[in-house]
Amino acid sequence: MSHPPDLSSASRVHLPDGEWTLVLDFLDERFPSVGRDGWVQRMDTGRVLEATGEPVRSDRPFRRGLALHYFRDVGTEPVIPFAEHIVHVDNDLVVVDKPHFLPVMPAGRFVEETLSRRVVRALGNPDLVALHRLDRGTAGLVMFSARPATRDAYLQLFRERRIEKVYEALAAPLPHREFPLTRATRMERGEPFFRMTEVSGEPNAWTEVDVLDREGPLWRYQLRPVTGRKHQLRVHMHGLGAPIAGDAFYPDLRDEDPADFSSPLQLLARELRFSDPVSGLPRVFTSQRILKA
Numbered sequence: 001m002s003h004p005p006d007l008s009s010a011s012r013v014h015l016p017d018g019e020w021t022l023v024l025d026f027l028d029e030r031f032p033s034v035g036r037d038g039w040v041q042r043m044d045t046g047r048v049l050e051a052t053g054e055p056v057r058s059d060r061p062f063r064r065g066l067a068l069h070y071f072r073d074v075g076t077e078p079v080i081p082f083a084e085h086i087v088h089v090d091n092d093l094v095v096v097d098k099p100h101f102l103p104v105m106p107a108g109r110f111v112e113e114t115l116s117r118r119v120v121r122a123l124g125n126p127d128l129v130a131l132h133r134l135d136r137g138t139a140g141l142v143m144f145s146a147r148p149a150t151r152d153a154y155l156q157l158f159r160e161r162r163i164e165k166v167y168e169a170l171a172a173p174l175p176h177r178e179f180p181l182t183r184a185t186r187m188e189r190g191e192p193f194f195r196m197t198e199v200s201g202e203p204n205a206w207t208e209v210d211v212l213d214r215e216g217p218l219w220r221y222q223l224r225p226v227t228g229r230k231h232q233l234r235v236h237m238h239g240l241g242a243p244i245a246g247d248a249f250y251p252d253l254r255d256e257d258p259a260d261f262s263s264p265l266q267l268l269a270r271e272l273r274f275s276d277p278v279s280g281l282p283r284v285f286t287s288q289r290i291l292k293a
Helices: 023-030 036-044 115-123 148-159 232-240
Strands: 011-014 048-050 067-070 085-089 093-098 139-145 164-171 181-189 196-199 205-213 219-225 267-275 282-286
Touching: 023 036, 023 067, 036 048, 085 115, 093 115, 115 139, 139 148, 164 232, 181 232, 196 232, 205 232, 219 232
Parallel strands: 139 267
Antiparallel strands: 011 067, 048 067, 085 093, 093 139, 164 219, 164 267, 181 196, 181 205, 205 219, 267 282
């Protein structure tokens, strides 16, 4: 009996709305650096797959919403010299404490040096799938589904906002603001494409902000995201006038050297709280990492 391919080292993309004729047309436009011939070669050698592991050939018609997994050609990866810590393992759920600088999923120049690949190797379970993501620069807790049969039950926690996420951040003092407060703004994609920006309009992003420690040149903040927009905590702290220490995106974009580990983003996914949808037990997981300016 054949086994499905190990997709943990693959990158993922969902096909959006659009007028492309073929899946190939979308990939060629979305990732022009690969080149059309490069995508044809990958697709015809089985390196572009559906979530089921079924190959997507170069003549496949475009279909909105299709989830693709694709394997990239990557040279020597920068080694991330920081270790993750496995906090919890059972038949359905794995919780890992991620260090700064380690991507959760394969992306860009990182494939093997990612949290997903490290945990798959450590536990020998190719079915492990991250249930949510943290930015490469953010440290702290990441949950993985350990088997497909119960995966959707845990994903439902995130879809229905039935999981409480608590973060910590070090940022400049805000002595003229009253805490706790709620930052509620509308966030949309900015420029370049991977940055987000606050715009006028009905809010679609909410973060509860409080202060844990006012001593020193940087205050320690507690952040509770109500929604989960990309870069939400970073953008909201910037909008309040206190960009998170070590942030290379907000307020100013600067080039990042993947081998420079001297200025980590001072953002930590400290705690996860929820009622386990499989066992019914209350779950509380806490990161043991400490933010230090």
